[in-house]
Amino acid sequence: MSERKSTGSRKPAVKIAAPRLRAELEQVVFTPDEINDEDRLLDLAFEDLDLSDLVAEHVELSGCRLTRCKLAGSELDKAILVDLVLEHCDLANARWSDAAATRVQVASSRLTGFAGPGITLQHVTVRDSVLDFSSFRFAKFVRTEFTDCRLQSADFVSADLSGTVFRRCDLTSAEFSQVTAKGAVFVDCTWEGARGIASLGGATIANSSPIDTLAVTLAMASALDITLGDPAEFGSGE
Numbered sequence: 001m002s003e004r005k006s007t008g009s010r011k012p013a014v015k016i017a018a019p020r021l022r023a024e025l026e027q028v029v030f031t032p033d034e035i036n037d038e039d040r041l042l043d044l045a046f047e048d049l050d051l052s053d054l055v056a057e058h059v060e061l062s063g064c065r066l067t068r069c070k071l072a073g074s075e076l077d078k079a080i081l082v083d084l085v086l087e088h089c090d091l092a093n094a095r096w097s098d099a100a101a102t103r104v105q106v107a108s109s110r111l112t113g114f115a116g117p118g119i120t121l122q123h124v125t126v127r128d129s130v131l132d133f134s135s136f137r138f139a140k141f142v143r144t145e146f147t148d149c150r151l152q153s154a155d156f157v158s159a160d161l162s163g164t165v166f167r168r169c170d171l172t173s174a175e176f177s178q179v180t181a182k183g184a185v186f187v188d189c190t191w192e193g194a195r196g197i198a199s200l201g202g203a204t205i206a207n208s209s210p211i212d213t214l215a216v217t218l219a220m221a222s223a224l225d226i227t228l229g230d231p232a233e234f235g236s237g238e
Helices: 210-223
Strands: 040-042 044-047 055-057 060-067 075-077 080-087 100-107 120-127 140-147 165-167 185-187 204-206
Touching: none
Parallel strands: 040 060, 044 060, 055 075, 060 080, 080 100, 100 120, 120 140, 140 165, 165 185, 185 204
Antiparallel strands: none
8 A cells, every 4th residue: 555645734825816017007196186086097107106195986006006105094995906016105094995905915014004994805915014003894805915014903803814824923912803714824923912812713823932822822811711820829639
């Protein structure tokens, strides 16, 4: 009988499709007043633009690259984002309700206080970015990965995190109540003060640091109302 090689318990990496951009994009200059509801912005390059406080509905951004752009405080309701790259952008306190993002990359950007209630993310990567106090309530994540991100006090209440990967992320005081997390993976994340962690049933948590492993244990025990004691406090039983 031939021997079957053991594959171990290693999980296959989540394959995330990259944005599909043309080699040459048209360089444009816009002000917030020049972007209106239902505009379609296709195959464009935005650099060093201040689009703070932009307010629009059903805008489509497709095949675009945004570099060092300011979108802080913007409100894009039901935006359609396809094949998009955002690098060194500022989205602090932006609110993109019910947006749909497909094949999007975000890198080295500021999303402090970003709100994406009901947003759908498919084939999205977020790297080296700050998302403290961000909110993704009722969001749906499909093949999404956060890498080296700070998500302190981020709010994922009732979000669907199935299959999402968090790698080396700071989840201090993040809120996970009522999430769906089957297949989600958390690798070497910081968990101190995380809430709602009992909702992460079906997820995989892998920490190489004993300190972070202890933080997960403490958070889980607190969520389940379990008291962790010292055996010495209960005597030898003899």
